[in-house]
Amino acid sequence: RWQKIFMFPLWSKMAVFWNKMFLTIIVLLIVLFLDAFREVRKYSSVHVSEKATNVNSSAFDHIQMKLFRSQRNLYISGFSLFLWLVLRRTVTLLTQLAKEMASHAALETQVNDATEAAKKYMAENERLQE
DSSP states (O other), rough: HHHHHTOOHHHHHHHHHHHHHHHHHHHHHHHHHHHHHHHHHHHHOOOHHHHHHHOOHHHHHHHHHHHHHHHHHHHHHHHHHHHHHHHHHHHHHHHHHHHHHHHHHHHHHHHHHHHHHHHHHHHHHHHHOO
């Protein structure tokens, strides 16, 4: 039943679109990850922190807030990128498994048919020898 559902021609047309969307999302996640990494490096440097402490405490708090936000963005984008790649690999493996199971079922029916034919011919051969 699932084979019939997933073998619609509509899915193959959508697959091309979704492959492009997948690559677009991967590129977007990589750009966001690199931007967040750059922001973390910018706000976590000791040089910026020393300047902020010399000015006043509210500037230091502001820099710490920006550092927290950049770290949060780094964790979110990195984890999203990782999960997106894991999801893609899982879908690929499940697709390969489904194809192999279908080919295995086809080969099993072929083997069963060949075995039945061989038994039939052996029985007929024995009958002719008698």
